[in-house]
Amino acid sequence: MSEIILKxxxxxxxxxxxxxxxxxxxxxxxxxxxxxVSTLKLDRLAYDFIKxxxxxxxxxxxxxxxxxxxxxxxxQVVHGIPNDSLLxxxxxxxxxxxxxxxxxxxxxxxxxxxxxxDVETEKLLRITKESLYEGINAFQLxxxxxxxxxxxxxxxxxxxxxxxxxxxxxxxxxxxxxxPEVPNYGKRGRGKKFLNGMVLAIEPxxxxxxxxxxxxxxxxxxxxxxxxxxxxxxxxxALVEGKPELLSTFEYxxxxxxxxxxxxxxxxxxxxxx
Ligand code: MG
Ligand code: MG
Numbered sequence: 001m002s003e004i005i006l007k008x009x010x011x012x013x014x015x016x017x018x019x020x021x022x023x024x025x026x027x028x029x030x031x032x033x034x035x036x037v038s039t040l041k042l043d044r045l046a047y048d049f050i051k052x053x054x055x056x057x058x059x060x061x062x063x064x065x066x067x068x069x070x071x072x073x074x075x076q077v078v079h080g081i082p083n084d085s086l087l088x089x090x091x092x093x094x095x096x097x098x099x100x101x102x103x104x105x106x107x108x109x110x111x112x113x114x115x116x117x118d119v120e121t122e123k124l125l126r127i128t129k130e131s132l133y134e135g136i137n138a139f140q141l142x143x144x145x146x147x148x149x150x151x152x153x154x155x156x157x158x159x160x161x162x163x164x165x166x167x168x169x170x171x172x173x174x175x176x177x178x179x180p181e182v183p184n185y186g187k188r189g190r191g192k193k194f195l196n197g198m199v200l201a202i203e204p205x206x207x208x209x210x211x212x213x214x215x216x217x218x219x220x221x222x223x224x225x226x227x228x229x230x231x232x233x234x235x236x237x238a239l240v241e242g243k244p245e246l247l248s249t250f251e252y253x254x255x256x257x258x259x260x261x262x263x264x265x266x267x268x269x270x271x272x273x274x
């Protein structure tokens with residue numbers, strides 16, 4: 001990857017707009033995810049919704065990806081392709097969504113439970129999401145990329161989970177994947193320093209078992225090597241006045257699920273009205 005591109009306050013506001021469209025798209029999908037729905041149907045709903053918001057799907061055609069959403073159930077880690085097979089009670093489904101608006105990308109992911117899931121998988125989802133906030137909390141002025149990766153890795157490995165190595169978070173802006181790479185593992189005090197104006201897609205991909213992965217012959221789908229479940233949560237975060245500020249939000253998902261949480265409050269802009 002090339003140089004890190006720092007964003008102005010105006011650019012960050014445009015990026016917030018893109019991130020919020022992705023957030024609303026995932027919120028819309030949250031009400032539609034249930035046993036008996038196909039991932040392809042959800043993909044079409046997302047396409048229409050993004051177009052209605054005056055935005056373009058960010059993944060469709062990117063590196064020749066064929067759909068609007070990456071839909072990765074159960075042992076699939078990321079980059080799953082939507083299809084006709086139906087979700088069933090007890091599945092988990094990781095949905096990753098990108099949009100492009102005003103020349104800037106949003107890129108945001110959540111792993112949903114389909115109906116009731118077993119307690120072990122529920123814990124995987126909770127720990128992975130909590131590790132995302134551990135990472136966000138390490139995105140502070142003068143900290144380094146290794147500090148962020150260490151925070152996520154330490155939080156997940158103490159539970160015995162596997163941290164995927166081959167796929168990483170990234171800078172975000174006028175292109176979907178910018179410098180720097182943001183691994184979900186690392187050593188404290190190592191790597192590039194964080195600077196005001198950086199915008200990162202922070203996205204732990206955490207496996208219940210081994211960190212090792214394999215890829216399907218479709219050239220896209222990444223799944224766990226041992227067939228155990230994997231979870232993926234992603235936020236877009238800007239470094240503003242030395243502190244991490246969320247551009248994306250899970251609040252639309254939580255509204256759809258009738259869940260109340262204050263997890264985002266430490267990182268939310270004071271001026272944001274949802
Ligand atoms: Mg993503
Ligand atoms: Mg990403």
